[in-house]
Amino acid sequence: MINVVDLVQHYGVRPVLRNVNLTVNRGELVVLLGPNGMGKTTLLAAMAGVLAPQKGYVEIDGRRRRSSPENELAIRKRVIYLPDHPWLPIMRTGREFLLSVGRLYGSDVDRVIDHVGRLLDLFELTGHGDSPIRSYSNGQQKKIAICAALVTEAPVMLLDEPFSGGLDPAGLLALKRVLQRLASSQQVTIVLTSPIADLVESLAHRVAIVIDGEIAAFDTPENLRRVTGKSGPLEEVLEALMHSRTSESVARYFEGRTP
């Protein structure tokens, strides 16, 4: 379980997160949705322990992040964080990289070898597994980064925009199915960010809408529909909740008006 309590963060003067409170239950798949620059990545980074917030704290399975070396290392064993733009060791082959990451998280070697083979097959990288990562396309690099997150078998996954970065339709589908299955049958807690609602509609157990560093809404897609009175796709719900200004801007643009 992830527990975010009164989180405040600012890099400069402008607050990026303002008193954010959030609880994600075990086996739940939560999607952080929101426009760019609203604090989704920062919130995820705070959960991942990449940054120490100015105020508030994050607890993972009852342990507070950065409270002691022992607690932090215990949390790290259970949490994997995949940023939007990871850095990959370009001189190593995809297989080597995945094996190292898998072993880093303490999995048995034989198990990791088998898991790596299955992941490469899942993301259609078997033919490239033994080539250096520098020879991969952007989409393939994104896939290998996702594989690295999956190979850890961590019970908590924090994924920043996993569906962006040039994934092909097969990759998108594979990732969606895998995440669904991990959350539902293996009780893996997943928090991911996405700017696009359509992609995650069928995926999310609950959706947190982050606007101006605050959680504007946090509920299941059905409840969000009920609150907004919209019955269509999730995008309509989001339009009502957070893109109303965008609709007005579009109307102004075509009407030739300025605000």
Added chain:
Amino acid sequence: MNRWPRTSVLPLWSIRAFLFLYVLIELPLVIVEWSFLLRYPTVAPPLTEFLAEHLAHGTAAGQVLIALVAVFYGLYRGVTFHPYFRPDYREWLERTPWTRSMPLPLGPVHLVWEDAIAPVLLGLLALRHEDMPVLGPAIISAAAYLAVLGAGFWGTGLWSYGFSVFFLLGLVLRLKPFPEAAAGVAVATYFVCLLGLRACFAAFPWKERTTTIEFRELFDLQKQQDKEMGWPFKQLSPVPTTVCMPAVLGLFVSLLVGWWLYAFAANLSDAREQAEFLGVAYHVIGVVAALVRCLVYICGRLPPISLWGRVRTLRLIIPGYDQIFLAPLSIVAVVSLANLSRKHFDLLVVAPVGVFLILLIAFNMGPTFRNWHTTGKHRMVAAMIQSQQSRKL
């Protein structure tokens, strides 16, 4: 051929390289000088006399070469046979029923009579060089060999032996003007090493290590590359960081460096030269220690808010982050204090004590890197240094 001479005599390529370089250094000078003398046949001595004169006196460059070969021999003799320095040998040995009561398969780590061959030959060659005592090559070889054994003791967790060996080697350095006394201390050091080797091999296979850094891995580029996992897998690794040094080891290393500085500087006969050397030494060590300490802690870990943010929010000091600057500032204070006290105290005491304190602060002052890495109030970023081997997606 007997195994010991085969393994304790330098490899043939190195002997050939040494002879070639030595002749290359010594011969041209003889030729140039002789051709010069030929222009003045009236003053030129007979050729036999000229050659005899040159055979009796070598050049300074030749002397340096002899010293380098002596060092090489000592290092070679220590590294080649000690399983700690040869991972493959060590791993293989761990899988055999070998115990310390059996001879080591590749040859003994301790000295055998054949080990006298190289230093004796080099000593004979040193007779040509007026500034190098006959015992010089033997002492240099022994010091290098003992240093390797000392490093082996550190590496296998026998700190007391490692510390003793390096302390005594400092004494050998201090007694450089008295070769016989230096040789005596070197022999005493060797006996300490023999005791250490018994303890060392009794503890084989070595599970405990002095530090979590495998020194040999630092120079293994392939292993370094294999460890590279990019951002953020490495930074958020659940495995404790490898950059740490136990406090006792930090204390020992600081003491040793201070002692070695003293031992070296005390041999400088010219007071002005000594003062200049010591002055430069503690300043350089201070600056380097402060910078390295800063870099290790800052690299990849930025303050939680920007400098502009600090100014605008009037939070000029963020204790949770700025604590890492206490150690570098303390180092600067020690250097300044040493500068002030050199007027009142002997620099030969002030500088080594200053260096000891500088390194003690650099190694041991909190927060420890492990605590900083896991609980510090910082913001992790992909370090610039990673761009050599990683690429941002």
